[in-house]
Amino acid sequence: MTDFQQLIINRRSIRKFTEEKLTPDQVEKIMKAALLSPASKSANPWQFVLVEDKEMLEKLSLCKKGSSKLIAGCALAIVVLANPLTSDVWIEDTSIASIIMQLQAEDLGLGSCWVQVRERFTEGDTPSDEYVRELLDVPMQMQVLSIIAIGHKAQEKAPHDEDKLQWEKIHIGKFNIDQLTD
């Protein structure tokens, strides 16, 4: 059993991946984690589209200005969708599923990065969610939250520095205005 504390200290956003593919077992474990995510009222509003095809990964990597290029080099992109009519808190539910998949990936020794799609735009100013929807035949009623890019790590990143934790964000008993820095 992994030390959870160590896992969350070690997890960093990985944006460079090797060419190695994920095994079916790794993919299954990651998707199992997603399906085990807690969701409000157990409504489970999420849907996930798994993309491994190189050409489609290239296209997805253009889904937003700047910080989505990394998708082109990942082994698996998981596009996280939800129907807002199924749950009014679909953003929370899909965010939880996204991070749980990232933690499961880390536990498998894989790297991952969250790419934000909701409220973002392509270089040509098309809403990123529209762009992704069209590429992947996603029905209109589905919103796109994120794309979780996963693969074998091709970069080393230092674990989080525990000395830099923002303990001032923790308020004991009542909100302490003197602790406010932003």
Ligand SMILES: Cc1cc2nc3c(=O)[nH]c(=O)nc-3n(C[C@H](O)[C@H](O)[C@H](O)COP(=O)(O)O)c2cc1C
């Ligand atoms: C909601 C959310 C959206 C993010 N969007 C992007 C993104 O679009 N592209 C990207 O490269 N990283 C993205 N990230 C990764 C963050 O930049 C990263 O988590 C943050 O810098 C902290 O670094 P760490 O993950 O290594 O701890 C996102 C993370 C979160 C939680």
